[in-house]
Amino acid sequence: xxxxxxxxxxxxxxxxxxxxxxxxxxxxxxxxxxxxxxxxxxxxxxxxxxxxxxxxxxxxxxxxxxxxxxxxxxxxxxxxxxxxxxxxxxxxxxxxxxxxxxxxxxxxxxxxxxxxxxxxxxxxxxxxxxxxxxxxxxxxxxxxxxxxxxxxxxxxxxxxxxxxxxxxxxxxxxxxxxxxxxxxxxxxxxxxxxxxxxxxxxxxxxxxxxxxxxxxxxxxxxxxxxxxxxxxxxxxxxxxxxxxxxxxxxxxxxxxxxxxxxxxxxxxxxxxxxxxxxxxxxxxxxxxxxxxxxxxxxxxxxxxxxxxxxxxxxxxxxxxxxxxxxxxxxxxxxxxxxxxxxxxxxxxxxxxxxxxxxxxxxxxxxxx
Ligand code: OSB
Ligand code: MG
Numbered sequence: 240x241x242x243x244x245x246x247x248x249x250x251x252x253x254x255x256x257x258x259x260x261x262x263x264x265x266x267x268x269x270x271x272x273x274x275x276x277x278x279x280x281x282x283x284x285x286x287x288x289x290x291x292x293x294x295x296x297x298x299x300x301x302x303x304x305x306x307x308x309x310x311x312x313x314x315x316x317x318x319x320x321x322x323x324x325x326x327x328x329x330x331x332x333x334x335x336x337x338x339x340x341x342x343x344x345x346x347x348x349x350x351x352x353x354x355x356x357x358x359x360x361x362x363x364x365x366x367x368x369x370x371x372x373x374x375x376x377x378x379x380x381x382x383x384x385x386x387x388x389x390x391x392x393x394x395x396x397x398x399x400x401x402x403x404x405x406x407x408x409x410x411x412x413x414x415x416x417x418x419x420x421x422x423x424x425x426x427x428x429x430x431x432x433x434x435x436x437x438x439x440x441x442x443x444x445x446x447x448x449x450x451x452x453x454x455x456x457x458x459x460x461x462x463x464x465x466x467x468x469x470x471x472x473x474x475x476x477x478x479x480x481x482x483x484x485x486x487x488x489x490x491x492x493x494x495x496x497x498x499x500x501x502x503x504x505x506x507x508x509x510x511x512x513x514x515x516x517x518x519x520x521x522x523x524x525x526x527x528x529x530x531x532x533x534x535x536x537x538x539x540x541x542x543x544x545x546x547x548x549x550x551x552x553x554x555x556x557x558x559x560x561x562x563x564x565x566x567x568x569x570x571x572x573x574x575x576x577x578x579x580x581x582x583x584x585x586x587x588x589x590x591x592x593x594x595x596x597x598x599x600x601x602x603x604x605x606x607x
Pocket of ligand 2: 428453478479500
């Protein structure tokens with residue numbers, strides 16, 4: 240397969256409701272999409288970066304720039320390109336994992352469509368549907384939160400994740416646990432909003448039997464998480480801190496996490512995400528698939544990944560309508576709390592031209 244060029248496309252998708260985390264409020268999701276054009280066919284990639292560098296250092300316009308200036312040109316040297324060559328070809332460039340992941344995803348999709356193989360089969364999926372959770376943003380009041388959670392429980396979501404921050408943690412968790420009972424699978428995500436000095440405070444979440452507390456401390460603070468784990472009984476799960484299979488192995492060895500959130504964008508792609516799955520499985524560490532408010536393209540690949548055997552907890556793989564009134568692909572719909580794993584070649588879904596056009600704000604063709 241020879242890459243002839245890549246189209247970069249920026250889209251803006253209005254969210255059905257504002258999504259507030261400890262790092263900010265999203266009302267529109269700006270997303271960079273890639274269309275890899277090869278002599279054999281095309282493939283789609285979706286970049287996980289957000290508009291501003293608040294979740295991680297990456298952001299949409301920086302991802303577009305590094306792809307245009309460095310990453311896409313670096314693939315010109317690959318005469319017989321396949322997805323496994325992408326990460327090695329880009330390795331000399333530091334960081335920018337979300338941009339690298341998007342490019343690898345587009346090449347992988349093109350390759351798999353040519354071979355007639357689905358993402359699920361290629362990655363090693365063992366299920367044809369995956370159990371789904373939902374990530375619930377910070378609200379102005381507890382009654383508003385209870386109403387939102389009630390809607391998701393009624394829709395069939397099998398696990399609820401509450402975004403927390405100092406001042407919005409113990410009371411909302413208590414209220415949700417009291418209203419929805421002990422059987423509700425419940426977890427929290429702080430997106431780095433605490434310090435190790437908050438250990439005693441975070442231990443006040445222990446009585447509520449949470450599945451996990453996700454990324455309470457700074458992404459660099461691996462030893463802080465290990466220290467925190469001595470005070471807090473709730474299992475600690477890392478998101479932002481895990482950027483590779485090596486960093487996952489290190490965090491596990493240091494006792495910094497008992498569970499890992501796997502996000503392909505954050506770790507440089509679906510192939511590295513699978514290696515994290517393998518490392519965690521070898522250590523008996525459960526993993527689950529995180530999300531970055533993806534369109535149907537990223538969701539298709541995430542759902543395929545979440546069907547691997549080590550993904551034993553429900554993921555942030557919610558239905559399309561939890562995010563967008565109109566997705567750019569056929570919508571993913573919840574069926575008894577599950578999403579079906581696509582079976583067609585590659586991602587198994589494609590953008591619907593009119594819907595894609597309607598949300599596009601910029602396109603750029605980069606010949607190789
Ligand atoms: O920390 O998991 C996170 C969304 C954007 C950025 C970071 C995170 C999230 C979510 C929502 O929690 C995940 C999703 O439903 O896509
Ligand atoms: Mg998170």
